[in-house]
Amino acid sequence: MELVLSEDQELIAKTARDFVAERAPLSRTRELRDAGEEGAGFSDSLWKEMAEMGWVGISLPESVGGGGMGYAEMVLVMEALGRTLAPEPFLAAVLSGEALSLGGDAAQQEKWLTPLAAGESLVSLAFEEAGARWNRQHVATRAEASGEGFRIRGEKIGVLDGHAAEAFVVSARTSGDVQDAGGIDLFVVPADAPGVSRQRQIRVDSRGSALVSFDVEVPGEARIGGGGTGGELLDRVLDRATVALCGEMLGGMQQALEMTLDYMKEREQFGVRIGSFQALKHRAARLFIDVELARSTVMAAARAVDEGVGEAAALVSLAKAQCSEAYVHVADEAVQIYGGVGMTDEYDIGFFMKRARAAELTFGDGTWHRDRWARCSGY
Amino acid sequence: MPDLETFRSETRAWLQANAPASLVGVPASELEGVWGGRKWKFSSPDLKTWLDVMADKGWTAPDWPSEYGGGGLSTEECKVLRQEMAALKLPPPLIGFGLSMIGPMLVRYGTEAQKQEHLPKICRGEIRWCQGYSEPGAGSDLASLQTRAERDGEEFLINGQKIWTSYADESDWIFALVRTDTEVKKQEGITFILIDMDDPGVSVRPILLISGKSPFCETFFDDVRVPVSNVISEINNGWTVAKALLGHERSMIAGAFGGGAPSDKKSGSRLAEMARHYLGEEGERIADPVARDKVAGLEMATKAFGLTVQRSRDAAKAGHQPGPESSLFKIFATELNQQRHELMVQLMGPQGLGWEGPGFEEDEMDLTREWLRSRGNTIEGGTSEVQLNIIAKHVLGLPD
Numbered sequence: 001m002e003l004v005l006s007e008d009q010e011l012i013a014k015t016a017r018d019f020v021a022e023r024a025p026l027s028r029t030r031e032l033r034d035a036g037e038e039g040a041g042f043s044d045s046l047w048k049e050m051a052e053m054g055w056v057g058i059s060l061p062e063s064v065g066g067g068g069m070g071y072a073e074m075v076l077v078m079e080a081l082g083r084t085l086a087p088e089p090f091l092a093a094v095l096s097g098e099a100l101s102l103g104g105d106a107a108q109q110e111k112w113l114t115p116l117a118a119g120e121s122l123v124s125l126a127f128e129e130a131g132a133r134w135n136r137q138h139v140a141t142r143a144e145a146s147g148e149g150f151r152i153r154g155e156k157i158g159v160l161d162g163h164a165a166e167a168f169v170v171s172a173r174t175s176g177d178v179q180d181a182g183g184i185d186l187f188v189v190p191a192d193a194p195g196v197s198r199q200r201q202i203r204v205d206s207r208g209s210a211l212v213s214f215d216v217e218v219p220g221e222a223r224i225g226g227g228g229t230g231g232e233l234l235d236r237v238l239d240r241a242t243v244a245l246c247g248e249m250l251g252g253m254q255q256a257l258e259m260t261l262d263y264m265k266e267r268e269q270f271g272v273r274i275g276s277f278q279a280l281k282h283r284a285a286r287l288f289i290d291v292e293l294a295r296s297t298v299m300a301a302a303r304a305v306d307e308g309v310g311e312a313a314a315l316v317s318l319a320k321a322q323c324s325e326a327y328v329h330v331a332d333e334a335v336q337i338y339g340g341v342g343m344t345d346e347y348d349i350g351f352f353m354k355r356a357r358a359a360e361l362t363f364g365d366g367t368w369h370r371d372r373w374a375r376c377s378g379y
Numbered sequence: 380m381p382d383l384e385t386f387r388s389e390t391r392a393w394l395q396a397n398a399p400a401s402l403v404g405v406p407a408s409e410l411e412g413v414w415g416g417r418k419w420k421f422s423s424p425d426l427k428t429w430l431d432v433m434a435d436k437g438w439t440a441p442d443w444p445s446e447y448g449g450g451g452l453s454t455e456e457c458k459v460l461r462q463e464m465a466a467l468k469l470p471p472p473l474i475g476f477g478l479s480m481i482g483p484m485l486v487r488y489g490t491e492a493q494k495q496e497h498l499p500k501i502c503r504g505e506i507r508w509c510q511g512y513s514e515p516g517a518g519s520d521l522a523s524l525q526t527r528a529e530r531d532g533e534e535f536l537i538n539g540q541k542i543w544t545s546y547a548d549e550s551d552w553i554f555a556l557v558r559t560d561t562e563v564k565k566q567e568g569i570t571f572i573l574i575d576m577d578d579p580g581v582s583v584r585p586i587l588l589i590s591g592k593s594p595f596c597e598t599f600f601d602d603v604r605v606p607v608s609n610v611i612s613e614i615n616n617g618w619t620v621a622k623a624l625l626g627h628e629r630s631m632i633a634g635a636f637g638g639g640a641p642s643d644k645k646s647g648s649r650l651a652e653m654a655r656h657y658l659g660e661e662g663e664r665i666a667d668p669v670a671r672d673k674v675a676g677l678e679m680a681t682k683a684f685g686l687t688v689q690r691s692r693d694a695a696k697a698g699h700q701p702g703p704e705s706s707l708f709k710i711f712a713t714e715l716n717q718q719r720h721e722l723m724v725q726l727m728g729p730q731g732l733g734w735e736g737p738g739f740e741e742d743e744m745d746l747t748r749e750w751l752r753s754r755g756n757t758i759e760g761g762t763s764e765v766q767l768n769i770i771a772k773h774v775l776g777l778p779d
Contacts, residue, residue: 003690281771296686
């Protein structure tokens, strides 16, 4: 594994950064937030454009219209998006896309994955449940054999961009108890199927998510994979989505740090620029260290997932723990260094504090990932 | 590259034929490093043999020019030599500040006469060197140093005191920064000079640290006469040489604390082993979840640091300029080492309180002393605060 960008990757990063700066600036993110529930939370037309640029399916196989690249490239796009907190539903697309890509059959991929990669139809992954925290095996939703298919009953929470999805990939238990490792399967369920209902959630970071309840009959071909192996599939899917999220977090923390440095070079108090105060300089230098370490871990985790190495799970947890703590640290310090204006809604820096916290608490926080690292390391 | 493969097989054969059998396959940690010098006592004759055969070959300093006792090897050949020595688990034949610090400066800045005089003796381990930089009044503000060198014909008359001179009591020569001009900006009146410790007027006193042992000394100069020809580079240009060497020293310190070859598996098992030993285990896991979290956090920080060092090296290999990430190595590596030692003492609990005598294992008392010693890591070689200033100014562009 080489922790350096190739020329092609440099180009992807630059293209993404330029496009996002021009077409998806932070001011647009604010407008989408201000539109509230009356808007979709993101721009459908921009989402399609991003898909046309190959970003949505960048790590999916070319056979389904993807870019045939990997997470080393995906995190570059996510980093660019993270800089302006662009709320387009990339995480939802990675989650459901990988579930369909890694576990789906040709018919399922043709029906759901190809339109997803093309930005034409959004599919969300409904896997979290109340009380599960980040336990990936906690599935109370049941799928019972019914006629030729299954009847799925259960409630899912925090379904990313579930308010805008045309279908859900839902985890449900075909056997076993609530926290058993085995006995979990994934099913594709159209959002308009009778017995599916959803409620949009309003989050602190103004990203879209939904509560979705299922009491629905699905045909046998709705099942992805089978034989109760959905838990393992979910694990692989969540690791990939975690890497993508880490890419976004890296962009967010880098941007928040740069904004804060700019502010320190402008803002004057006591007749001098506040960036000349050693008490602030040292803190800024500490943030720089946090971000640099985070960057190394994200590059390593992305490459480990792409190369399928044995230590990939541990490296993903390393990246998520490092990014969680670094992003929150940068955002907290940024608001403190901005001072009073940092607390106002008018200034953008607060957006990063909200997103840092939300991202920290998505797919496992630092503590959770340290515990996972310890398990991977045998202690 | 067929040439390189030929070199590899020849090197392997030569090492197998010439390395004393007693040194093959012994982990480096179990062997004492050979520092050389007039006062050096070899702990085994084989270590002397190993030094002599390697020095004859020029391989104590494989990348130095062969006319000065080096091996004249290319970067690739040096790498092959390192790999082949590692494969046989052979210790380095010689270590020390001559090879790692003053030697490279002489190669870069020395006159022909200086190179001929000093480099071969360094390569053969005949002369041991120490570094005279810090003074009681010049720590982080190194450029304010006051040791005076007054010109007297073709000699300098040197008076003053150096502090933190590692192993001065065992060294033969010292490379020092002295003040040769007091009328100019402080950095512009400093000269880099070589002094024979046997010269009349040089005296040394060891310093006892809080850890109970230490390599450090105070070194005094009382009317010491040194030829002007011992100046490295130009008179009053010592700061340039010093900065080059300091940068070198910081990367060495970072390397020594895990930046080199991250062997996280091994050290990870050590912390985890200690946690299991002192706090119990449940199944395979460390029983105490707080200790487990701390162990994992430290191992993860170590891994993140190792990956950052790797990123820096990979970027250099790909032909990029060194990125800003390298500026954090000294701070992070030293803090990590402190945290590791602090955690080890905490994990030991009451067993971490031993100084000497009964009731404590040797290993436990060593770790406690190492913890104390580690507190100096963020001070020596440029304090963390100075490093943070450097990042703030040169990387982040914050105003003065």
